[in-house]
Amino acid sequence: MNRRNAVGGVMLTSSLLIAVTVVLVPFYWLVVGSTHSTAEVFDSPPPLLPGGHLLENLANLEASIGFSRVVLNSVLISTIYTVLAGLVCTMAGYGFAKYDFRGKEFLFGLLMLGLVIPSQVTLVPLFKMMLALDWLNTYQAIVLPNLALPFGIFLMRQSMSALPDELLAAGRVDGCGELRLFVRVVLPPMRPALAALGIYLFLYQWNDFVWPLIALRTRDAYTIPLAIASLQGATETDYGQILAGTAVAALPMALLFLLLQRHFVSGLLAGAVKE
């Protein structure tokens, strides 16, 4: 029995190690590809080790689309979005988890409708709205429409409902106003859930493509995904540049995730699995 288990363990582990290697190859090759010129990227056999063209690729990116401006846009938009959406979702999640009020079920159901209604339904009207407000190519056009993110609200309601009511009651007895109660009593123990929400929101905004593609029409307003996609459309596609840009888009997020993954996974699961 033990012998069989040992053999089974080795087989299971080695097959999964092979599978995970296959899954991780694209990441490795992204690093390799971003350090080669386009000609080298498509060499036969393809390069398997890093080359010496990374700086050149980044310089080309800067020359062709003003990449530093694009990165700055992405960082600012994602940061502003994370802070504001985090606040909106946390407040709403708290309101729905810890209070009883008229219309609560209906209003929450309405918000959750946003989870199942395809976002494409709103694209055309949102575009017209931004056009009328003269907000195309602005940060607010990207940040505002998704602040009340249904999944974020759902996640926070789930996490907040685990907070003991006695804690709130104690705060109120001590004469805490509702707002101060929220800031001083509710938020501190919610730190892991807030971290998970924050990473989720940042990733969501950092990677978002369709809506920025529609609302950002000029290059100086582009975010990283838009810049990458626009390079791909060019006639002489410079894959060295594209891969360097893709590495800048993907690798910091992968690193962020690796550093904070414990919070992220447990926080997301708290939202996904509890009934």
Next chain:
Amino acid sequence: MSTVVSERATAGASAKTPRRVRRPGTKAAPYLFVLPALALFAVFKLYPIAWSFWLSLFRTDGALQSFAGTANYERLLRDPLFWTALRNTGVILVVQVPLMLAIAIGLAVAFGSALLRFRAFIRLGFFLPMVTGLVAYGVLFAVLLNPQSGLVNWFLGLAGIPAVPWLADTLWARIALGLALTWHYTGYNAVIFLSRLQALPRDHYDAAAVDGANAWKRFRHVTLPGLRPVVLLTLVMSTIGTLQLFDEPYVLTNGGPDNSTLTLGLYLYNNGFKFFDFGYASAIAYALAVIIGFLGIVQFRFLGDKS
């Protein structure tokens, strides 16, 4: 219940401190907390949803708009490209999604096995693709799958397999899209399944083991039924995601070759923002919403009755 009691306690307490300015009490507080979310949702979601329906009733001719009643919807029914997009999306739904969820269940069981070594590393490795943006991995896959000189075909060549016309052939373009989707989402689903598995009571497995059930029987009669609610959740989420699919085909294949990877999301985008036919794009959006609603109800009917 306890909230009601504490509300009274607060009301009583604040009444006894006269120097305090009257602040909105617990009656108003919950509304103030949910107000920003509701207001933003109403302005940027509900209003556009309604507006979209209104738009779908108009014919767009350049800058001119004329009321067209159901003409856009009738056009939709006769539009061969719409049916192509619907069929492509449907194929992903019945082939890629079940395959991905099956792999995810297998992975979750493996993650949970006491025999597995390097568990944390392996789990993390499978989860990492989820972090990668759709455009980034679309570009990456386009390069890796390049038919002439991509890494994948080079590897296949080492094994003596002739070059595969990824992205250039109708069938292989679909397979490439499916592979990219599977790479991206399987680990995420596996982690959701795993957390459910870990919450299943141990004694069911022990009882099955005492009854002499082998590994397959334990999986079939204990694990799978236990996973049921999470299978429903992931199935519904994957269905919604698939029907809205846009970024991957846009970046990988732009719907080609020969419209073989044209999805509903891509077709909608093309009509709205390439041809600026807002009325028709809105009609497609509503058709999409109806299909999602319908499939959601069907899935809950068939899988959700037991929760």
